[in-house]
Amino acid sequence: MISEPEMVDEFGAVGTGEVVGEFDRNRAREPRPRRPWWWAVSGAAVASAVWAGALYLHPVGDRKPDMHGYRLDANPCPTAQLKALGAALAPKEDTSVLAPELLNDPVLDRVKCFIPLRPLAAKKPISSRWYTDYSVAITVALHKKSDPAAEFEAMRGVSDSGPDAGTKVEKVPNLGDSAYVLTQDDGYAELRVREGGAVLSLGLSASANYNSDAGEPPSDDGPDISDLSPYRSAMISDMRDLMKSLRS
Incomplete structure (x- = not known):
């Protein structure tokens, strides 16, 4: 199983002060009438109107995200070295x-593609009863008109099979604008990264298979494939390579 560490800003208070000159202290001043309260209301209304106009011309949700040079002119999977x-x-x-x-x-x-890794059975003697198959799923989505940040965070814990209470999600620091690893107990782990308008994922799945050439079917359930955490750093490394290859 993969795990990874999780990763806010504070606003300080601004103090105010008043400086009084020597001339003002020595001069008798007549009290000035207070400004009518509707001046303040009018000023606030004008400011609100300006802000509303700015939002109308540039709606927050419709601002084009920074693509950081990412391009997707062709399928990147054949060139992904892993x-x-x-x-x-x-x-x-x-x-x-x-x-x-x-x-x-x-x-x-x-683009979405699936890349199988060569079975480890090829490296083991024929007497081995079990071997493990691994495959990698790569997805790259470039959102060119709208910012995918909110959607990216909302999809935490949601896999291709839908929401699952057993899914573990842990943040990955220092990778894109936001990144996290999603893991499940059935031999699946997925690294998701967002950088500007680019959203990328690299999923690793494992399956235990019986070697039919090894003789009678085994009575055991095969190797435990649930823990993919030893390959977390490898997934991050290959994701960095993929991100670099997609930047123009």
């Missing part, structure tokens, strides 16, 4: 199991 995961688990296969889903639109560019 060097760190390849060294920790197994090298990537040359072909994907499924064809990538690629969308190019004035509002959103998006």
Whole structure:
């Protein structure tokens, strides 16, 4: 299982003071009439009108996010090396199991693909009864018209299968504008990163398989594949490489 540490600003009070000159202290002053209260109300109304006009011209939710140079002109998965995961688990296969889903639109560019890693069974003797398959899912979404920050935070704990009370979410510091790792007990971990309008995810899944060439079916349940935490740093490293490759 993957885990990662979590990562606010404070506003200080501003003091006010009054400086009185020597001339003012020595001169008799007649009391001045107070300004009518409607001056203050009028000023506040004008300020509110200006602010409302600014919001009308530049709605907060419609401001274009900073793309930080990210581009998605083609499917990045064939060029994704996954060097760190390849060294920790197994090298990537040359072909994907499924064809990538690629969308190019004035509002959103998006791609999703699945990359299998070569089974570790190839490195083990034929007598081994169990082996583990790993695969990597990569998703890149470039939101070119609206800021995805609120949606990104709202999706914490929500996987492709929907909300799950058993899902663990922990923040990853120093990666993009915001990043967190989502893990489940069924051998799945996903690293999600947002940087400006770019949202990227790298999911790692594991499955235990029986080696039919090893003889009689085993009576045990196979290896425990639930804990993927040893590969967290490798996922982060490969995510950094992916982010770098997508910046123009």
